[in-house]
Amino acid sequence: KSEDDKQAGAQDTAGQQQVAQTPAGNVPTCTIDKFGAHKFDLKSGVVGFSQSEKEANPFRIAETQSIKSEAKKLGIANLKTTNGQSQFNKQISDVQQLIAQGAQALVIAPLNSDGWEPVLQQAAAKHIPIITVDRQINATACKDYVTFIGSDFYTQGKRAADQMIKALGGKGKVAILLGASGNNVTTDRTNGFKDELKQKAPGIQITFQQTGDFAREKGQQVTEQLIQSNPDVNGLYAENDEMALGAVTALKGAGKKAGQIKIVSVDGTRNAVSQIPGGWISAVIESNPRFGPLAFQTLTKFLNGEAIPQKVIISDREYDASNAKQSVSSAY
Amino acid sequence: MTESMTATAAVTEPAAGPTGRERAFGLIQRHGAAAVLVLLVAIGSFAFDRFPTGANLGNIAITSSFLAMVALGMTFVIITGGIDLSVGSVFALGGVLAAYAVRWGSLAALLLPLVVCGAFGLVQGLLIARVRLAPFIVTLAGLLGARGLLLSISGEGSTTYLIPHGALIARVGQGSVFGIGYPVYLTLALFVAGAVLLQRTRFGQCVYAIGGSEDAAELMGVPVTRTKVAVYVMSGLLAGLAGTLNAARLSSGVTILGTGMELDVIAAVVIGGTLLTGGAGSVSGTVAGVLLLGVIQNLINQIGDLSSSYQQVVSGAFLAAVVVVQTYLSRVQRLR
Amino acid sequence: MTDTAAVPVSRLDRGRLLAWLQDYGVYAAIAALVLVNIAITPRFLSLENLRTQLVQVAPVVIVSLGMALVIGTEGVDLSVGSVMALTAALIPLYLGYGVVPAVVAGLLGGVAVGLVNGSLVAFVGVQPIVATLALFVGGRGIALVVAGGQLKDIHDQTLLDLGSSSMLGVPLPVVVAVVLTVVVMAVVRRTTFGRRLVAIGGNRTASELSGLPVRRVLLLVYVMSGLLAAVAGTLATARLQASDPSSLGLLMELSAITAVVVGGTPLTGGRVRVLGTVAGALLIQLVRATLIKHDLADSVAQMVQAVIILAAVYAARGAGRR
Amino acid sequence: MPDEEGPLLEVSGVVKRFTGVLALDRVSLELAPGEVHALVGENGAGKSTLIKVITGVYRPDEGTMRLAGRPADFAGPLEAQRAGIQAVHQEIGLVPALSVARNLLLGREPRRRFGTLDVGRMHREAERILASYGIDVDVRRPLRSLGVGVQQMVALARAVSVDARVVVMDEPTSSLEPREVETLFGVVRRLRERAVSVIYVSHRLDELYRICDGVTVLRDGRVVHQGPLADLERLRLVSLMLGRPVSDVRAGGVTRFSGGHDAARETPVVEASGLTRRHVLDGVSVAIRPGEVVGLGGLLGAGRTETAKAIAGALPLDDGRVTVAGTPLRRGSAAAAIRAGVALLPEDRKSEGVIGTLSVRENIALAALPRLSRAGLVSEARIDRIVETFMRRLRIKAAGPHQRVAELSGGNQQKVLLARWLATEPKILLLDEPTRGIDVGAKAEVQALIDELARDGLGVLLISADLEELVEGSDRVVVLKDGAVVGELSGGDLTEERVMTTIADAGGGVSR
Ligand SMILES: Nc1ncnc2c1ncn2[C@@H]1O[C@H](COP(=O)(O)OP(=O)(O)OP(=O)(O)O)[C@@H](O)[C@H]1O
């Protein structure tokens, strides 16, 4: 049953992405002429979307879902989608295949920020505009690709740190459940969190950090080990909701009380947010996956010749005890 | 005497038999994977007009070429009756090392990975051939070790080293003639060399002999230890080289590559008709196996709007179908 | 060279000590690791810690038991992880009808996968590694399709108890693992089936000529492997209190095979060591736990793990070649 | 060679231990240049072990070796071969999956300029070599598709085709026909002329007396006699081997068959008619009555093994039917045949017989499991009983019932297989080279056993490369040639000469 209203949640406009209020001007803009692409009619044209990971976790499900439904809404007849199945080389060849199949514009959710050389070359040769969502590509905006729409993972880390500081009152011992090793998101969310702590709360020290591979079971197992080896930790930062929920299960299993160990995590999935009122999770930083509307809005503008920013940072919300109850419905 | 002559003139199995039909049948048997590949390509071309285009086939070629390089080494290993699970990690390690070393020039970017990955193969080979540890375990440890080394070089994977555009090695990885990337040609060259090495040299004979029966090979005076070490070194080198070229192509040492690659490689080799029990197999079969995987992948994307879950189901089904047909075709052979 | 058909021409004849090590190397390694931990790991001897390690290793043990049987026939089953995922996906679908139907459905999933693997290997004659690779890839896909790619929380108390409650102080998953170990041991030691499967692994031609029902035995072996994996999947799901088909059982095949081989069962078949397998699983669990508890960086952890695994098989040298 | 006078090979005080067994106990042996030295002993006496020490397969635990005066301590077979010691091992020791040519020439293949193999020349070379040994097979075929007899000839050809100083032959004739045996003797004589020394292991004593100069008798790993063979008369030799007084071994060496079980009027228990398989069998028909021993005669490749396999449902047939006690068998199903009471003792014990990883006990019980178990649970007690009986009856020499078969000596492995089939209490026994590699003592034992089984009403099909055994043991001999029946001999006509002449006179068989 929980499945159905998730789907609904994906459809309804609540929890739509908002563009962060960035004072115009200091963000360079990009136009179709500057980029040098051909105009074409979105509805009749071929658009390719390359997803990086399986649609097997709430974030990816919602992301793909939102792209597809938005495309349908705009009446884009020919949307081709591929999935990299978490294998970077596969995603590269996926996109190359999309190009070979005549895609005129590409929306890419990159698995990795580096290594897009071959794709960018082919796209450039054919003047195909590329919009990357949720992760950035390390290349020149408005030259190699048009623009990036997504969250700032580093900031997410900082905001998580702020929440942690709030929850712990500025001092304590914190453990981190890292994401998959070698993953850009892991790196940014970790650095953001650490830098912020160093700066704002020297009283908090990080005594433990092990990878939970973004998976619930791994999060549970690592936490079970952790609470025995480091019984003194009183804060736990999980770099995604799944690991946080795994940690919650572990704590329950070990007979801990809610709130005994303060958990802060990133993503904003419905399951996680609904744990806040109970006190098991203290706060969740949202990482909004619903890129559809914003992406196609930007693309349309771009094709109409309007100037669009070379970087669109979306404002992610935060859930904590104050707002969890009312906004849980808009979580994905 | 003459009688026994005639006796055996007659006493020969059908596969090697005289009539043209039988010979053709035997050919298909020996190249089951290739036959299936042809079939699949035919179907693909018929079903999707976007499939047989030069650009698309070029993509398949270039993406497959790296897997193929690794599979070449794996073929030798498996024919000796061994296995190498470390190739995925070594592949990734090679790429990272190349990108790391490019600061000292393209030559360094080529040599460092080869040296390190070759060394990995050497250590594994010695542990397997001299200390006589199980290849599966040794190379599993290699898988972990190489990944660990990679992470420690790249600061737990947080830093990705880049290969500047100008660099010679980058041009090698990205350049192409007739719309086909250099790596493809290099892979082809390597496979020809590999085929000669396996079929037309004493080394190759020893590889087969060891796989067929290690004890017998030793009794016949085959340098078992040396040969086994050699194949693992080869496997390491080829994985490293493939990683290097891949990094050159992506112009960066991506750290998240190669996980689960070993299974694709093994699958490709085995689908190519090489027996995991050793003693039988061919380089040409491996080519077919690799291309089969590539084509399957490509066709699934051609089908288009499949959810990732369905994609997996379909590729699983494809795989099953392929191995069944391939097994059926080459069954008679195996039973002999 | 029959005299050395199984003991390839090598100079392994170092007398009793080595022979002993070959058979008990794993246990020696475990003992060593335990001692080290007692020395350096705080609260290692605590009861909770023991519980944690045993509960965490239980599913691995169960899967490894099935894997040991398959490997005994000179085969291998890569699909175990996907089976766990499939089970996880099936259970919530039927939870509406009660726990029993749900669990049965989950187990049947495993059996089905086993049947497919077994048929491919026994009747079509596909090499085990590729035969099971097909469902290694496809199985998880099916699981995700069944579950609509969704992770579902499980609230049914009886099911959750499977994972969390305990029987006279022993956690239920551990009890199940122990019982299954005993059963499998009995199957291997006491039944004709057990005798036959090792015979087939040892020399298939000879077994066929001796009139053994080779195909039936092979089929059954893969079914058992599937079933055991499904049991593991059920327990893991109950313990996770959620059905997570996307990541449950990832890399389980590697852990299981490692456990079996470290436990002294040769991948060349013809021999099954049940207790050794259990020990192998325990060893791996112990290694991972140690590395986590001491908060080693992933890079270091992986390398250390590599070294320890090598050390373990070095101790059990010759027991499991290839 | 440095010193023509001194011994060429000098083994002194060699000790070899295996867990549980002392396989060699201070064995010494001297080999003069050009000497053909017999090495004899019971099954499990240590012959093969000694040979493996000499050829560098095993390192001795104690003792030393000198080759041509220089100390020799080989790290492996390769070094031994470099030093000029070649061997034909008891279990052939070639790679079954490789082609005949590649096996024959592995490591010394003809090469082109750039070190690449010249396959064409390789095949011609191989054909030439084999032809000179009277073997004439398609050298591209995998070795395993040939009979053990041919495989032995290939191994021999390989060993002597390079110029060695010492050639060791471990039971090289165990499945050779008289014709091939003669060829082999020719080879040995040529070696002797070239001052190459030969160590010759065989359980066929008459062979020893024909070509060997000196003899070493091993018992339980110890040398019990050494000296010129000529001075040692046969019974004495046997008694030395078995370690029993001459009086006990009167009949030793001669077959123990009583012959002549009159089963003539009984109806056949098994009837095979028109067995046909392309290129191999051509309408072979054989009928065996209860209590009758039917022999199959023929040259290498005549198709005797194939005939036996066909009857046992172990060979896919193009045509023909087998009926047991009137009821036809399902074609190509070994299991069905066994259920009907047909037991086949295969010729190739290594790849088709023993299961090396399992213990003696499990190997013996394997085929009889259905009888030895209830509701799928095996009855250890019953197994123990059977195993105990047969190990005593056949004098199987092993550390115990739980020793792994792979660790047994060749002959003892053969006995284990025999036990496996006798344990199934079959109606028909198909014996393909039943006494292959079995020592004289046990051989007599086995022959007596066959005889007795026949008396108890068993139908026996006997294939033996040992013509004497065949003729003595069988009531009738069906002669095959090129896969077809070319004659049948019984009663007075049944003599070794007649068998040979029947083969010689007969025309072709298999479709050509
Ligand atoms: N690898 C091994 N491990 C343990 N024991 C062994 C091994 N190889 C041989 N043996 C034992 O050593 C003894 C001598 O064996 P060997 O093969 O030399 O006998 P043999 O004289 O060749 O007998 P046969 O005439 O049957 O070939 C036997 O008791 C055998 O069980």
Ligand SMILES: Nc1ncnc2c1ncn2[C@@H]1O[C@H](COP(=O)(O)OP(=O)(O)OP(=O)(O)O)[C@@H](O)[C@H]1O
């Ligand atoms: N002397 C030979 N010349 C040519 N081919 C042979 C010869 N001997 C055996 N073969 C081949 O080997 C195959 C198996 O023959 P095999 O030796 O098993 O027959 P056999 O009559 O059982 O002889 P034996 O039992 O004495 O080895 C035959 O089909 C034949 O092709």
Ligand SMILES: [Mg+2]
């Ligand atoms: Mg011997």
Ligand SMILES: [Mg+2]
């Ligand atoms: Mg024969």
